[in-house]
Amino acid sequence: MENIRVGIIGVGNIGYAHLSCIAKGGIRGMTLGALCDIAPAKRERLASEFPGIRIFEDGDELISSGLVDAVIVATPHYFHPHFVKYALERGVHVLSEKPAGVSVSEVIKANGAAAESKALYGIMFNQRTDPLFRKAKEIIDGGGIGEPKRLVWIVTNWYRTQSYYDSGSWRATWNGEGGGVLINQAPHNIDIWQWLFGMPAKVTAFCHEGLYHDIGVEDDATIYAEYENGASAVFITTTGEAPGTNRLEISGDKGKLVLEKNELRYTKLGIPEREFCFTEKTSSGIPPTEEFVCKFDQTRDGHELILENFASAVLENASMIAPGTDGINELSITNAAFLSSWTGKTVELPLSAEDIAGFDRLLEEKRTEEKARGPENRKGGKATGKSEYIKRWSVKW
């Protein structure tokens, strides 16, 4: 097989960007097989724009059609685990948009299907292709910071206007999206956090709903997390602050990384801090340091790189940059953060069966309350689908 035939389920903003890139031959190893969207107007438009390509109303039918070897799932988040599981159970490779789902309970089922299937499961964590994050990972995995001590990420440059939230009736609702900034924008960063620094053991969080926008879900969140080895992490994000900051600091006993303004600054300690602390005779000196600065220009869009890597994984057995089963990690942090904020308690990871059920129950309560309040006062359905990947979806420094 030279190319895999790809079906796209959900052809909105990002689905259309993937479509446009694949249709013009921009992804090595992929051709367009079929399309699916539940919106009739979208199907009509796609049918006239892509004659010869079969357009489905139902994603399950597309998966079972025999017209595709793989599907990209680009629907709103709640549908991701269903289509992932359905595809994997039928031996169809699947690349899901982030997040892996809304609730860990659903994603456990999708990951179970992945374990049983010969088909591959990838996830669109396009920020994993960013050269600065890749360099940071290389340094950390190579022992360059030593024993991890602290991660602090202030990522408040996910700014969104009310008009963004009004652009789709599913957006920023408990029923349509299952949350706000933590479930839509921050999954990229929370994935990078756990990819670089590992999974925490405990999460305490404070989420503020509708703090800056006319929405019922959180648009501002602070997560404090603790690790088995005593390390800690603080993660601050919002869509309501301008100008925002994107600054990631990671320190360990042998060095420190600071990523900001498209630059990685690595400070290497000549003597590990733990050793220095107990051998140094002065009272406030610091270990000798050496500093390295890295800057890179990412020449290709990260989404394209993930698509191409996914095709290579299917066709040539390449290792995946973002295996789909990794998606449960960032979602576990997010589910734990919501649960902590809703209950005022610290939540342990991995999530216990009781906490998973507790999260689902409280989310369901929020969905019921939202329904009782009546339809959101949103215009809805304005998303037209862009022809190219837009800057909003790349790392912003």
Ligand SMILES: NC(=O)c1ccc[n+]([C@@H]2O[C@H](COP(=O)([O-])OP(=O)(O)OC[C@H]3O[C@@H](n4cnc5c(N)ncnc54)[C@H](O)[C@@H]3O)[C@@H](O)[C@H]2O)c1
């Ligand atoms: N990786 C990234 O950089 C990135 C960027 C944008 C969006 N996303 C993710 O992609 C997903 C879609 O976001 P969007 O901004 O494109 O939304 P959107 O509203 O523009 O598009 C969603 C599309 O899915 C269709 N749809 C809804 N339910 C469906 C179903 N059951 N079956 C088939 N089609 C269905 C809708 O009609 C719509 O056309 C979200 O999960 C979002 O988090 C990822």
